[in-house]
Amino acid sequence: MKSVTCTAPVNIAVIKYWGKRDEKLILPVNSSLSVTLGQDELRAKTTVATSKEFTKDRIWLNGKEETVATERLQNIFREIKRRARRRKADSKAEDAVVSWKVHICSENNFPTAAGLASSAAGYACLVYSLAKLFGVEGEISDIARQGSGSACRSVYGGFVEWEKGVKEDGTDSLAKQVAPETHWPEMKVLILVVSDHKKHTSSTAGMQTTVKTSQLLQYRAEHIVPQRSQEITQAILDKNFPKFAEITMKDSNQFHAVCLDTYPPISYMRDVSQQIVRLVHAYNKLCGQARVCYTFDAGPNACLFLLEEDVPRVVSLVSHFFPPAVGDESNFVRGIPLIPDTPSQVDVEGIPLEPQPGAIKYVIHTKVGGSPQALTNPKESLLGEDGLPLHIVKS
Ligand code: DP6
Numbered sequence: 001m002k003s004v005t006c007t008a009p010v011n012i013a014v015i016k017y018w019g020k021r022d023e024k025l026i027l028p029v030n031s032s033l034s035v036t037l038g039q040d041e042l043r044a045k046t047t048v049a050t051s052k053e054f055t056k057d058r059i060w061l062n063g064k065e066e067t068v069a070t071e072r073l074q075n076i077f078r079e080i081k082r083r084a085r086r087r088k089a090d091s092k093a094e095d096a097v098v099s100w101k102v103h104i105c106s107e108n109n110f111p112t113a114a115g116l117a118s119s120a121a122g123y124a125c126l127v128y129s130l131a132k133l134f135g136v137e138g139e140i141s142d143i144a145r146q147g148s149g150s151a152c153r154s155v156y157g158g159f160v161e162w163e164k165g166v167k168e169d170g171t172d173s174l175a176k177q178v179a180p181e182t183h184w185p186e187m188k189v190l191i192l193v194v195s196d197h198k199k200h201t202s203s204t205a206g207m208q209t210t211v212k213t214s215q216l217l218q219y220r221a222e223h224i225v226p227q228r229s230q231e232i233t234q235a236i237l238d239k240n241f242p243k244f245a246e247i248t249m250k251d252s253n254q255f256h257a258v259c260l261d262t263y264p265p266i267s268y269m270r271d272v273s274q275q276i277v278r279l280v281h282a283y284n285k286l287c288g289q290a291r292v293c294y295t296f297d298a299g300p301n302a303c304l305f306l307l308e309e310d311v312p313r314v315v316s317l318v319s320h321f322f323p324p325a326v327g328d329e330s331n332f333v334r335g336i337p338l339i340p341d342t343p344s345q346v347d348v349e350g351i352p353l354e355p356q357p358g359a360i361k362y363v364i365h366t367k368v369g370g371s372p373q374a375l376t377n378p379k380e381s382l383l384g385e386d387g388l389p390l391h392i393v394k395s
Contacts, residue, residue, distance in 0.1 A: 001049050001050070001051040001053070001385070001387055002049065002050050002051070002097065002133060003047055003048065003049035003050075003133070003381060003383060003387075004047070004048055004049075004129050004132045004133045004374060005045065005046070005047040005129070005374070005375045005380045005381050005382065006045070006046055006125055006128050006129040006132060006372055006373060006374045006375060007039055007043045007044065007045045007046075007125065007372060007373050007375065008039075008043060008044050008046075008121050008122075008124040008125035008128055008154050008155075008371075008372035008373075009036045009037055009038070009039050009042065009043055009121055009124075009154055009157065009369050009370070009371070009372070010036075010037045010042040010043070010044075010116060010118070010120060010121045010154065011034040011035065011036045011037065011120055011121075011150065011153045011154045011160065012034055012035055012037060012189070012295060012297070012303045013032050013033065013034040013150065013153070013295070013297070014033055014034060014035060014232060014244075014247070014248040014251060014252075014295055014305075015030075015031070015032050015033040015034075015225060015228055015229050015232060015247075015251050016032055016251055016252070016254075016255040016297075017030070017032035017149050017150060017162065018030075018203075018206075018207050018210060018217065018255055018258060018259075019207045019210055019211045019217050019221070020149070020207065020208075020211065021164075022168075022170065023208070024071075025146065025169070025170040025173075026145050026146055026148070026149045026170075027164065027165065027170050027173050028149055028162065028164050028173070029164070029211065029217065029218075029221045030164055030220065030221040030225040030226075031161060031162060031163050031164045031225060031226075031229055032150075032153070032161070032162045032225075032229075033159070033160065033161045033162070033178065033229055033232060033233070034150070034153045034159075034160050034162075035158075035159055035160075035187075035189070035305070035368055036153070036154065036156065036157045036158055036159075036160060036181065036368065036369050036370070036371070037189055037366050037367070037368070037369050038189075038335075038336075038366040038367045038368070038369035039369050039370070039373070040335075040336075040366070040369075041109075041110070041334070041335040041336070041364055041365070041366040042108075042109065042110050042116065042121070042191075042364065042366060043108070043109050043121060043125075044106055044107070044108050044118065044121035044122045044124070044125040045106065045107055045108075045109065045125065045375075045380075045382065046104065046105065046106040046122070046125040046126055046129045046382070047104070047105045047106075047129070047380075047381045047382040047383045048102055048103070048104050048126070048129040048130055048133050049102065049103045049133075049383050049387050050097060050100040050101065050102045050103075050133060050134075051100060051101075051103075051387055052096075052100055053387070054100060054101035054102070054103060054387060055101065056068075056101055057077065057101050057102050057103075057104075058101075058102075058103050058104070059073070059103075059104040059105075059106070060104070060105045060106070060389045060392070061106050061107070061122070062106070062107050062108065062393065063107065063389065063391050063392055063393030064392075064393050068104075072123075072146060072147050072148070073147075075146045075147075076123070076126065076127060076130070076143055076146060076147055077102070077130075079143050079146065080127070080130045080131060080134055080136055080143060081098050081134065083134075083136045084098045084134035084135060084136050085098050087135060087136065087137070097134070098134060102130070102133075103383060103387045103388070104126065104129075105382040105383050105389045106122055106125060106126065106382070107382065108121065108122070110364070116191065116193070116301065119147070119148040119150070119151065120148055120150040120151045120153065120154045121151075121154055122147075122148075122151070123144055123147025123148045123151035123154075124144045124147075124151045124152075124154035124155050124372060125154075125372060126147065127140050127143045127144040127147060127151070127155070128140065128144075128155065128372040128374075129374075131143075132374055139174060140155060141153075141155040141156070141162075141174050141175035141176075142170065142171065142173065142174055144175075145162075145170075145173060145174075145175075149162070150162075150203075152173075152174065152175040153175045154372070155175055155371065155372065156175055156176070156177045156371050157177070157180060157181040157368075157369055157370035157371040158177055158178070158179050158180040158181040158182075158183060158368060158370070159177070159178040159179045159183070159184075159233075159236050159368070160175050160176070160177055160178060161175065161176055161178050161229065161233070162174070162175045163175075163176065178233050178236060178237075179236055179237060181368045181369055181370045183236070183239075184236065184239050184368065185367075185368075186239075186307045186308045186309070187241075187305060187306075187307060187308075187367065187368050188305075188306055188307065188308050188311050188336075188365065188366070188367050189303060189304065189305055189306075189365070189366045189367060189368070190303075190304040190306070190311070190314065190315065190318070190363055190364070190365055190366075191301060191302070191303050191304075191363065191364040191366070192276060192301060192302040192303075192304065192318065192322070192360050192363055193301050193360065193361045193362050193363070193364065194270065194272045194273065194300045194301055194302070194359060194360055194361065195272075195325075195358060195359060195360070195361045196270060196272075196299075196300050200268055200298060200299050201266050201268075201298070202298070203297075203298045206259065206262070206266050206298060209262050209263075209264075209266070210258060210259065210261075210262040210266070213261075213262050213263040214258055214261040214262050214263070215261070216257065216258050216261040217258050217261070220254060220258060224254065228247055228250075228251060231243070231247055232244060232247045232248070235247065241290070241291070241307055242289050242290040242291075244293070244305070245284075245290035245291070245292065245293035245305065246290055246293070248293045248294075248295050248305060249280070249290075249293045249294060249295070251295070252294060252295040252296050255296075256268065256269055256296065268296065268297070268298050268299055268300060269296055269300055270300040272300065272322070272356065272359040272360065273296055273300045273301075273302060275321070275322075275353055275356065275359070276294060276302045276304075276322075277294060278351075278352070278353060279317065279318070279321060279351060279353060280292055280293065280294050280304065282350060282351040282352060282353075283314065283317065283347075283351065285350070286346070286347060286350045286351075291306060291307070291310050292304055292305070292306040292310060292314050293305050293306070311338055311365070312338060312339060312340050312341045313341050313343075313347070315333060315338060315340040315341075315363065315365070316340045316341040316342060316343040316347075317343050317347060317348075317351065318360065318363060319332065319333070319340060319343075320343045320348060320355065321351065321353050321354075321355050321356065322355070322356050322357075322359050322360040323355060323357050323358075324357070324358065324360075324361075324362070325357055325358030326357075328358070328361070328362075331362065332362050332363060333362070333363045333365060334362055334363065334364050334365065335364045335365035335366050336365045336366060336367065337365075338365055
């Protein structure tokens with residue numbers, strides 16, 4: 001048995017991908033740009049193994065066996081094996097291993113219930129691990145893209161652009177790094193996980209309806225995103241936080257406006273999400289410039305970007321206005337350790353909100369992070385020597 005274990009990061013888009021021009025190849029209607037997050041706090045971990053003895057391909061996600069018979073998984077397997085065979089043919093090596101079946105076991109280090117986009121990290125990790133297992137080198141973001149569009153951006157660390165490309169076969173629809181994770185070390189991230197049990201429309205289904213019904217989406221793709229992508233790239237390169245923050249918030253707002261322009265409309269933000277928006281704008285007003293910004297994906301959780309110097313003050317205000325419910329006080333702020341300030345009278349009075357106990361479940365403090373990693377310690381493997389998962393969750 002041959003096996004490889006790797007980890008891959010979550011990414012959060014600041015210029016949102018929403019809408020496909022090709023459903024099969026997963027080609028987007030506009031380019032998007034994201035920030036890769038730190039893997040200590042948020043990551044997928046995947047072990048892939050192959051053996052002559054395996055009788056079929058199998059996959060376990062967070063301890064539960066799932067079907068491999070999905071179009072997206074099959075496309076990934078086919079493409080990895082095609083490239084592996086091409087490489088083997090070039091080097092005239094025997095290609096028996098390429099025809100063996102695979103076992104895949106993947107888990108996240110954050111609760112799925114947190115409602116954070118886990119498919120990007122998961123598919124990026126799968127593709128990265130399979131590429132290592134079968135000796136596929138070179139660009140793999142186009143393969144990750146065929147698992148989930150946003151996954152192509154998790155193949156790189158730092159600040160990453162997914163260029164939509166123009167070719168029909170999708171070969172130019174790739175992710176590329178705009179700046180590495182070391183470029184802007186002062187940049188930090190707070191994820192506010194809100195209490196919410198409602199099932200949301202999946203991104204895949206939601207964007208399908210948007211493409212069919214929203215004229216605003218077409219306008220956005222043609223007239224807004226190209227310029228915004230250029231401007232935010234420049235703001236990142238110049239480390240111009242107020243500009244970065246303004247574009248990030250405007251693009252999140254426009255993405256949610258496009259969701260409302262969908263017919264029937266889709267709304268991902270909740271009351272608590274709107275209150276977070278108000279908190280951020282009130283804070284920036286108190287500061288006289290944008291010092292923190294929000295972005296929301298296809299769910300009500302907020303992702304805040306801010307510079308290190310503002311973290312204690314912002315966390316103190318989040319804890320003041322959204323204190324944990326009674327009994328949930330411990331571990332309210334997770335991730336990179338910090339000592340929050342006590343909120344100042346001036347700040348509290350300058351923010352027009354009433355405290356909402358229990359509206360936020362917890363906060364994850366993280367930073368800009370690096371690319372997927374292969375783990376060399378065999379103890380990290382999620383599969384035992386028999387090729388079966390070490391931890392199974394009984395359903
Ligand atoms: C709102 O990548 O999950 O997070 O390509 O259908 O798998 P599929 O969709 P997915 O959509 C992500 C949408 C988003 C914005 C973004 O990450 O750019």
